[in-house]
Amino acid sequence: MAQRLLLRRLVSLTFTKSSAPVRSRSSVVLPSLSSLSRHGTGPSIQHQAGPPTTRRFSKSPACSVTFNIQDQLDFTDRVINSKTPVVVDFHASWCGPCRTLGPRLEKMVAKQEGKVIMAKVDIDDHTDLAIEYKVTVVPTVIAVKDGDVVDKFVGVKSEDELEVFIKKLI
The missing domain is CATH 3.40.30.10 (Glutaredoxin)
Structure with a gap:
């Protein structure tokens, strides 16, 4: 179990440190829809993931x-x-x-x-x-x-x- 938790932590750090923009699943799976939106036949939908958010706790x-x-x-x-x-x-x-x-x-x-x-x-x-x-x-x-x-x-x-x-x- 400890190995699984360590692996999970390592994987999450790897994804967190990645600086490449992340495309939405729809733009990866359905490239034809992305090309349609670039040709003006549909709305342009480009999703990019922002930086990971961290929880902040009150210091009251x-x-x-x-x-x-x-x-x-x-x-x-x-x-x-x-x-x-x-x-x-x-x-x-x-x-x-x-x-x-x-x-x-x-x-x-x-x-x-x-x-x-x-x-x-x-x-x-x-x-x-x-x-x-x-x-x-x-x-x-x-x-x-x-x-x-x-x-x-x-x-x-x-x-x-x-x-x-x-x-x-x-």
């Missing part, structure tokens, strides 16, 4: 405690170089236990009132980070302080166990 104070990692540079900037201890939640959208742990973890981090922040890493989107931090099972949560991993756990934990985990980080 309400959202500053929990954030989604966008890429490797974002991870380095917001987690490794953070002065505040960071709880990193490696999860996947298809993972049932992740859906249970995520809100619990967010709630416990929010209770700390800024003493700890939380980064969420989707392993399907960021396979390279999952491999780098030896994430083999989701959910996996690591604690990062001053750029170093100081603690880690795998699986769903109760709120009391999460509180103990976070208190050790502060």
Whole structure:
């Protein structure tokens, strides 16, 4: 599975870095329609894909405690170089236990009132980070302080166990 995720990531990077304009499927499959539109017998339809869009998240104070990692540079900037201890939640959208742990973890981090922040890493989107931090099972949560991993756990934990985990980080 990790190989498939890595391959998916590699393929998406290859397509993202391509600078050649992308023609629509209709202009590739039906060149006769394109030639008709150039001769004035029909409307000219030329579709070109624009640059890939990236999602931006709010940086308002309400959202500053929990954030989604966008890429490797974002991870380095917001987690490794953070002065505040960071709880990193490696999860996947298809993972049932992740859906249970995520809100619990967010709630416990929010209770700390800024003493700890939380980064969420989707392993399907960021396979390279999952491999780098030896994430083999989701959910996996690591604690990062001053750029170093100081603690880690795998699986769903109760709120009391999460509180103990976070208190050790502060």
